[in-house]
Amino acid sequence: MTHEIHAKSLLQKCGAPSQWFNIHYNMNIYRGCQHGCVYCDSRSDCYRIENFDTDITVKINALDLLEKELKKKDNQLTVGTGAMCDPYMPIEKKYRLTQKALELIEKYNFPINIITKSDLILRDIDILTAINKKRMATVGITLTTVNDELAKKLEPHAPLPSKRVEALKFLSKNRINTGVLLMPVLPFIEDDKKAIIDIIEAAKEANAKFIIAYFGMTIRAGQREYFYDKLDEHFPLKKQKYIQTFKDSYSCNTPNSKELYALFSKKCEEYGIIYKMKNVPYYFPIKEQLSLF
Numbered sequence: 001m002t003h004e005i006h007a008k009s010l011l012q013k014c015g016a017p018s019q020w021f022n023i024h025y026n027m028n029i030y031r032g033c034q035h036g037c038v039y040c041d042s043r044s045d046c047y048r049i050e051n052f053d054t055d056i057t058v059k060i061n062a063l064d065l066l067e068k069e070l071k072k073k074d075n076q077l078t079v080g081t082g083a084m085c086d087p088y089m090p091i092e093k094k095y096r097l098t099q100k101a102l103e104l105i106e107k108y109n110f111p112i113n114i115i116t117k118s119d120l121i122l123r124d125i126d127i128l129t130a131i132n133k134k135r136m137a138t139v140g141i142t143l144t145t146v147n148d149e150l151a152k153k154l155e156p157h158a159p160l161p162s163k164r165v166e167a168l169k170f171l172s173k174n175r176i177n178t179g180v181l182l183m184p185v186l187p188f189i190e191d192d193k194k195a196i197i198d199i200i201e202a203a204k205e206a207n208a209k210f211i212i213a214y215f216g217m218t219i220r221a222g223q224r225e226y227f228y229d230k231l232d233e234h235f236p237l238k239k240q241k242y243i244q245t246f247k248d249s250y251s252c253n254t255p256n257s258k259e260l261y262a263l264f265s266k267k268c269e270e271y272g273i274i275y276k277m278k279n280v281p282y283y284f285p286i287k288e289q290l291s292l293f
Contacts, residue, residue, distance in 0.1 A: 002091065003057045010065040011079065021113040021138055022282040023080035025073065027066070029097045031057035033085035035117060035158035038230035039144075039184055042084050045222035053157075056089075062097050063104065070108040075135075076285035079105055082115030082140075090157075092120060102127045111135035111283035115181060117142045117158040119167035128176055136283035138177040140212070141168045145190055146198050153234045154186070161202075168206040177281050179203070179210030179274070182264075184217035188241055191215065191254035193263055200267045209281060210274040215260045216253035219246065 011025040018024070033042065036053045043052045059065075081087045087098040102124055105112050112131055114121065121128075121139065128137040141164050145151050148160045159167075171178040180203045185191055196213075203211050219227060219242075231239040246252045254260060268275040 001051070001055045003055065004060040005057055006061045007059040007065060009069070010059065010062055011069045011073070014080075018080070019277060020083075021080065021140075021277075021280065022078050022284070023113055024077035025079045026083055027079055027081045027101065028084050029059050029062045029081070029087060029101060030085050030089070030091065031059075034089040034091060035086055035155060037117075037155045037158065038227055038234075039154065039186060039217055039223075041218045041220075041223055043223045043226055044220045046220070047084070056091055058091070058095055058097070063100050066101055066104050067108075070104060070110065073110075074285070075109045076283075078111040078113055078136075078283055080113040080115075086116050086118060086158075087114065088116045088118035088120040099124050099127070102131065106131045106134070109134050111137070113138045113140070113282070115140045115142065117155065117164060119159050119163045122167055122170055125170070125174055125176075128171075129174055132176055136177055136281075138280075138282060139171055140179055140181045141165075141171075142181045142183070143199050143202070144182070144184060144186070145195060146202050147195070150190075153230075154189075165202050165206055168203070168208055172207040172209075177209060178206075179208045179212065179280070182211055183214035185213070185215045185254055185260070186217055187245070187252060187254045188238055189235060191256055191260060193260065196260055196264055197267060200264065200271065200273070203273060204271045208273060210279075211264075211268060212277055212280070213261070213264055213275065215257040215264075216251060218250055219252055220250050 011027055014023050014026055032049055032052050092098050106127055131137040146161045148162055151161050182199055228239045274280055
């Protein structure tokens, strides 16, 4: 089901700026997400999005709002999208609002950061390339596994990891600042050394510039109940292990997170892949660059 609404604003100012890719403004054109990932934090009650997977809200006036707001903003500052819902979920094929938003971002000379699980982003390669020539276009492709069969259970309506890896290769080939978000890593399901190495190997083959990992997941009200139901459906007996290990904790690190991080960091250093957020290439405002001198 789709609901079209007229929003009052679009760009949300990030504090500091955000430690994530130096983002200053966050943009969500849609609410809810069709990818149906069983672990998604955005399903939590605190966000007040009912029927998160099936009832998608479209901010039908997003482009008018975006153009008005961009005219008033400093175009040395980075716009981000993809934090709450995927900007390239299937509904984007119909509305093309993400595509048209990128055209406005290019028109007004802003840098952009995009997080997605979808190879649909390749449709917009020409716009991303144009942005990249003026400022910088950064794309983080989320990979929690490179096992297509496992992904069908965990991310049932998202493009398969194999398609995402191909998208990563194409973006890298076109000199887009591209890398992998290796998160979440689900305890007792994905926290396996070989699984982590397989993702790093895929990223290396695709010439990814960076991999940012979190060896664990978040679980809170609303999200927890849905996730546990899916554990019962696909991974019998795992729910009890989660309950015993994490109880009501919000941050649920894998029990072997330190061991996995040591392996991960060593492998990334071996391949020359950036794995610390502070070292990831992102756009510095010109005035910040000048202040260094």
